[in-house]
Amino acid sequence: MELSGSQIVIEELKANGVEIAFGIPGGAIMPFYDEIMKSEFPHILTRHEQGATHMADGYARVSGKVAAVITTSGPGATNTITGLCNAQMDSSPIVAITGQVATPTIGTDAFQEADTYGCSIPVTKHNWLVKDVRELQGVVREAVRVATTGRPGPVVIDFPKDVQVAMTEYNPLEKTETALSAEPVFRIPEPDTKAIERLLEELERSEKPVIIAGAGIIKGGAAAELAEFARSAEIPVINTLLGMGGFPGSDPLFLGMPGMHGTAYANMALCECDLLINLGGRFDDRVTGKVAEFAPGATIVHVDIDAAELGKRVETDIPILADVRDVLALLNTQARKKDRQAWLGKVEAWKRDYPLQYDWDGSIKPQYVIEQIQEVSEGEGTYISGVGQHQMWAAQYLRFNEPNSWVSSGGLGTMGFGLPASIGAKVGRPDREVWLIDGDGSFSMSLVELATAATYNIPVKIAILNNNYLGMVRQWQELFFEKRYSHVHFPKSPDFAKIAEGYGVRGFDVKDVDQVRSTLEQAAEIDGPVVMNFHVNQEENVWPMVPSGAGNHEMQLGPQSTEKLT
Amino acid sequence: MTAKSSTPTNLRSKTLSGAEIIYRCLGLEGVEFIFGHPGAVLLTLLDLFLERSKIKHVLTRHEQCAAHMAEGYARASGGVGVCLTTSGPGATNLITGITDAYMDSIPIVCLTGQVSTSVVGNDAFQEADIVGMTRTVTKHNYLIKNMADLAPSIREAFHIARTGRPGPVLIDLPKDILLGEAPFQVPEGEVDIRGYKPRTKGHPRQIKRVAEAIKEAKKPVLYVGGGVIHADASKEVEKLATAADIPVTWTLLGAGAFPSENKLSLGMLGMHGTAYANMAVDECDLLIAVGARFDDRVTGKVSEFATKAKIIHIDIDPTAIGKNLPVEIPVVGDAKQVLREINKLVKRQKRTLWHKRVDRFKEDFPLTFEAAEGGPIKPQEAILTLSEEAGGDAIFTTEVGQHQMWAAQYLQVSFPRHFISSGGLGTMGFGFPAAIGASLARPDKLVIDIAGDGSFQMVLQEMATTVQYGIPVKVFILNNYGLGMVRQWQDLFMDRRFSEVGLEVGPDYVQLAAAYGAKGLHIEDRCDLRPAIQEMIKTPGPFILDVKVDPDELVFPMVPAGGANRDMILNDPRKKKPKGRLSALPDN
Amino acid sequence: MRQVFSILVNNHAGVLSHVSGLFARRGYNIESIAAGPTENPEATRIVIVAFGEEETLEQIAHQLRKLYDVLEVEQLQYNRSVTRELVLATVSADADKRTEVLQIANAFGANIVNITDNTVTLEASGNDHKTRILIKALERYGISNMARTGMIALPFDEMTDEWEPLA
Known part of the structure; x- marks a missing residue:
């Protein structure tokens, strides 16, 4: 059967489990868009290509499936870079298909030509520039496979206009040759039994063990195995920002988030533990603080599917290159019970003595709004955040009981991620209510996608915690620059409720703390997107906080607190 | 650019922080505005903007727009535009703007924060390899690893950005460099970079050949591009055209390089150029390209472009010459300098026959559109009316799409730097932030962004920036509820299969303007057009x-x-x- | 410390960008890089000499293996591999010094490729140690121009009989 390049891509996307695309058409991708229409491939037209990438990212994080992003050449492609970089840092799969000028004109600075291939090398797991239509079938298959297997990540297929229309013989059943790569990034390595034995020995010996569970638990589908292991071995569990939902937030063993804005008790547990088991986390700088002072007394075990993560930042005693789920399954059959009442008692006391807290002063406290969202949604929603203070409060105050119920930009910290990611998350899991907790600065960066939510009537509930500031930067300026608020203030904040209405979306402006709950309840009832602009206390800070570059034990608990953990 | 005679205080080097050194270097380069968005790694530098007033920081709502504002500033002022963003997403959000500046040869310097050198490569929080990503879309880029390199690199960056064929330069500034300390003294002398010596003076023998060719030609055409504007060579073009009696056509980026009301002007050429410009180029026996690059949107099928003509190409970038088609007389040099030399050699000439022919093209194939009484507003008439009401002194920016082409066709542009558009990259969402930058550069001018609804929607969050700083930019949206240019291609070439181009659910722009604290107006009747434009302007x-x-x-x-x-x-x-086809026209 | 990485990659356009881009973005230091086809036309061997802390060198190997087009990464050990580099150097050698320079060239098995009144251009190949001391010896006369290919390397096949390499 003879098919065009565009038809082959559609066929292969379908055959490899890609069910939806997000994107914007343009000159150099037009033949492909024509095929999208003819084949009725599901597609969501966004307002900015960056939004399309974040939508695909959000979609993947809640559904475990991969979506395509389709853009034109030049600016369409360069507009995806931030979204790809974000997905790369957080190991989220995306298959981006970017139009390119026709192959004979590549390199001549043609209209809307950009070196997408070169620009996207640092931000993808792999990328392809397809110059020959005969390679296309294999490339699309490989692209989906590379994006979704091992440690997931984004890939780019740069797709010249002439290749989109070129015809070639196509056999859907044909086996394409796949390059044999050196490393098990594309294969799942077996856990090393010796290392597992050593881990079991350490576990036996340990009086004060702690687990850090990262995003690997979620991507590896190992939440149930983790819960079983932690409960039977009685080990407290800390979730990284991206690991949230990997362990039930309601479990007494749950300690919340570690690091810079982690809970005091999580950081205290890290400082005192004698065995630290990191499952699918990458010891990010925001987690460890000063590496030399991180978990000083602990034997460190690190399980990761990516060999390059083992020992990258923290010296590891027992590195295990494997799928976390395989390791946990082994541990669940082999680990023996041990009484750790003393340690659990100590941890309990910390939780009691140093809880997360905030003061009441009659203003709307952002933490309060988040608690109310938790209650109104009964913890059953999918929760998304932008980047900034609100993100930290959401991670602190929401309780996630299921994996894939929390979507946030971790490694890259991309402001503007929230709204498009919410749209993608709703598309990926339409059965769950989607709540976006965003800041005014972060929301401003991508609010153009309200048009997308309105067009397709995608019912995302958007809570803007509006403090008229780039709050996180302001907090640093308050604490470290004597309140010199340089270029973080938005004195004339737009009326976000009115903006929403301009898009035909329901908007609420909430200035009174008594209206918070009722507004959220109303929003939950509306069948469609809703924007709630909460005028929160402008100078509220995120506590606790470990100053950048300090050890986790130097955490400050609050504004007045000179008390430091030791 | 270079320091004046040194004083003793200049000689004594002081130890300053990295942030302080950057601030001073920017001051020495004459920077007035810096467009940016803060982030944690930049705090020490941002702190200086609060304390001092020499350089004004403009807080944008998205970093992409910071880059476009810097471009708009540079395009309107002729100076270097500067933007400053944080590491990671702040930096990657700049890439489209940087690529846009690269394609259109716009001098901007982008300063990006970076994580500390000790953790570069570790996937630290908000780390991105911006230097790697921008290697092919900047004229040059730097990752500063040593304090000693900081001041010299900034100086070089500005030099590279503004000299030769201008372009974007990026400087990646790790946090420890901003916090570090080093001795600083005001640099002296010319910047000297071994691998970078742009040639500005044309070769005398080539210039002589150009003058001879002009003298011998019967049917010459001048084809001017953005290079004329960069080189500030409009006067020289006008002088040459007048003296040698040569009709002038321009590229999208060359609009304003030659006054459109001049009787020698042919308007824009190429894909959506005027018929008479394309006919004149098709028939000419000498094509003099100045600061233009024979882009695919200009030449169409290269093998059939200006087939009867001898081609002269004057460009500062030797790699642009002969890239897309063979050139008989290449001249490498600065357009202004080269044209001055040519003008010295060119004698007055009259070309009555040629002009008669060209006038015939103009009469027979004018730009046309049909507006019916009681019918919908035609975009072309909207632009004509806008042009009349705004007068010749306004600065126009455009987004990308159909409206951009209509603007290029129907606007009267009399001065260089008064028409600002994204040419090579064709970046939707460019015009509005560029207008903000242009308005800051030329506060005395009326600045109007001619927008399409699809483009404006990409960046409308910057309304907040215009309101915050009271920047009086007018956004003139030709709203057709869709991605019109793509729709046009689908209409003509894809059997009207309109795939994914409908933007039926657009925002209510008037309500949106109000939500941001600005004014707005919505019209759909032809009779409201002129009064509404007048109201917008006043x-x-x-x-x-x-x-x-x-x-x-x-x-x-x-x-x-x-x-x-x-x-x-x-x-x-x-x-x-x-169907009118030019090829059907009889030869004379 | 320094390490020789022998990297077998798919012979595609763009592979070198992926490899060199990795070194650049992770801040790894490259001393030399050489690439060329192998016995298999579908594969290219890239040999990179890098330096850094031991952990960094381990990271380099891991990160390289993550690249899609990288088929094999070997961290070569000095006594279990053969390494060679080609050096071209033009050395100042007036009539009175020429004999000395030619003697040095001879001692190192270098070929003379050009002689002028006051210079000698020679080509020499050898391992790291040899090229280093040759260059050092020539520097006394003044090297006016030099080009080096960068190191190429292959591991020795394992011996079949019992054999302990010297430490």
Whole structure:
């Protein structure tokens, strides 16, 4: 059967489990868009290509499936870079298909030509520039496979206009040759039994063990195995920002988030533990603080599917290159019970003595709004955040009981991620209510996608915690620059409720703390997107906080607190 | 650029922080505005902007727009635009703007924060390899690893950005460099970079050959591009055209390089150029390209472009010459300097026959559109009316799409730097932030962004920036509820299969303007057009005028992609008129 | 410390960008890089000499293996591999010094490729140690121009009989 390049891509996307695309058409991708229409491939037209990438990212994080992003050449492609970089840092799969000028004109600075291939090398797991239509079938298959297997990540297929229309013989059943790569990034390595034995020995010996569970638990589908292991071995569990939902937030063993804005008790547990088991986390700088002072007394075990993560930042005693789920399954059959009442008692006391807290002063406290969202949604929603203070409060105050119920930009910290990611998350899991907790600065960066939510009537509930500031930067300026608020203030904040209405979306402006709950309840009832602009206390800070570059034990608990953990 | 004679205080080097060194270096380069968005790694530098007033920081709502504002500033002022963003997403958000500046040769310097050198490569929080990503879209880029390199690199960056063929330069600034300390003294002497010595003076023998060719030509055409504007060579072009009696056509980026009201002007050439410009180029025996690059949107099918002409190409970038087609007389040099030398050699000439021919083209194949009484507003008439009301002194920016082409066709642009558009990259969402930058550069001018609804929607969050700083930019939206240019291609070449181009659910722009604290107006009646434009112009502050136009209108003339310019479609083939084809015209 | 990485990659356009881009973005230091086809036309061997802390060198190997087009990464050990580099150097050698320079060239098995009144251009190949001391010896006369290919390397095949390499 003879098919065009565009038809082959559609066929292969379908055959490899890609069910939806997000994107914007343009000159150099037009033949492909024509095929999208003819084949009725599901597609969501966004307002900015960056939004399309974040939508695909959000979609993947809640559904475990991969979506395509389709853009034109030049600016369409360069507009995806931030979204790809974000997905790369957080190991989220995306298959981006970017139009390119026709192959004979590549390199001549043609209209809307950009070196997408070169620009996207640092931000993808792999990328392809397809110059020959005969390679296309294999490339699309490989692209989906590379994006979704091992440690997931984004890939780019740069797709010249002439290749989109070129015809070639196509056999859907044909086996394409796949390059044999050196490393098990594309294969799942077996856990090393010796290392597992050593881990079991350490576990036996340990009086004060702690687990850090990262995003690997979620991507590896190992939440149930983790819960079983932690409960039977009685080990407290800390979730990284991206690991949230990997362990039930309601479990007494749950300690919340570690690091810079982690809970005091999580950081205290890290400082005192004698065995630290990191499952699918990458010891990010925001987690460890000063590496030399991180978990000083602990034997460190690190399980990761990516060999390059083992020992990258923290010296590891027992590195295990494997799928976390395989390791946990082994541990669940082999680990023996041990009484750790003393340690659990100590941890309990910390939780009691140093809880997360905030003061009441009659203003709307952002933490309060988040608690109310938790209650109104009964913890059953999918929760998304932008980047900034609100993100930290959401991670602190929401309780996630299921994996894939929390979507946030971790490694890259991309402001503007929230709204498009919410749209993608709703598309990926339409059965769950989607709540976006965003800041005014972060929301401003991508609010153009309200048009997308309105067009397709995608019912995302958007809570803007509006403090008229780039709050996180302001907090640093308050604490470290004597309140010199340089270029973080938005004195004339737009009326976000009115903006929403301009898009035909329901908007609420909430200035009174008594209206918070009722507004959220109303929003939950509306069948469609809703924007709630909460005028929160402008100078509220995120506590606790470990100053950048300090050890986790130097955490400050609050504004007045000179008390430091030791 | 270089320091004046040194004083003793200049000689004594002081130890300063990295942030302080950057601030001083920017001051020495004459930077007035810096467009940016803060982030944690930049705090020490941002702190200086608060304390001092020499350089004003403009807080944008998205970093992409910071880059476009810097571009708009540079394009309107002729200076270097500067932007400053944080590491990670702040930096990656700049890439589209940087690429846009690279394609259109716009001098901007982008300062990006970076994580500390000790953790570079570790996937630290908000780390991105911006230097790697921008290697192919900047003229040059730097990752500063040593304090000693900081001041010299900034100086070099500005030098590279503004000299030769201008372009974007990026400097990646790790946090420890901003916090570090080093001795600083005001640099002296010319910047000297071993691998970078742009040639500005044309070769005398080539210049002589150019003058001779002009003298011998019967049917010459001047084809001027953005390089004329960068080199500030408009006067020289006008002088040459007048003396040697040569009609002048321009590229999209060359609009304003030659006054459109001059009788020698032919308007824009190429894909959506005027029929008479394309006909003149098709027939000419000498084509003098100045600071233009024979882009695919200009030449159409290269092998059939200006086939009867001897080609002269004057450009500062030797790699631009002969890149897309063979050139008989290449001249490498600065357009202003080269044209001055040529003008010395060119004698007055009259070309009555040639002008008669060109006038005939103009009479027979003018730009046309049909506006019916009581019918919808035609985008072309909206632009004509805007042009009349705004007068010749206004600065126009455009977004990308149909409206951009209509603006290039119908606006009267009399001065360089008064028409600002994204040419090479064709970046939707460029015009509005560029207008903000242009307005800051030229506060005395009326600045109007001619926008399409699809483009404006990409960046409308910057309304907040215009309101915060009271920047009186007027947004003139030709609203056809769709991605019109793509729709046009689908209409003509894809059997009207309109795949994913409908933006029926658009925002209510008037309400949106109000939500941001600005004024707005919505019109759809032809009779409201002029009064609404007048109101927009006289209302102080930012303003959105949402003009609902005929969504079915297409841009003509049009050269189908890959076709020869002489095969341009003159008017709407859907309207069952005889298809005008230039090739059907009898030779004289 | 320094390490020789022998990297077998798919022979595609763009592979070198992926490899060199990795070194650049992770801040790894490259001393030399050489690439060329192998016995298999579908594969290219890139040999990179890098330096850094031991952990960094381990990271380099891991990160390289993550690249899609990288088929094999070997960290070569000095006594279990053969390494060679080609050096071209033009050395100042007036009539009175020429004999000395030619003697040095001879001692190192270098070929003379050009002689002028006051210079000698020679080519020499050898391992790291040899090229280093040759260059050092020539520097006394003044090297006016030099080009080096960068190191190429292959591991020795394992011996079949019992054999302990010297430490």
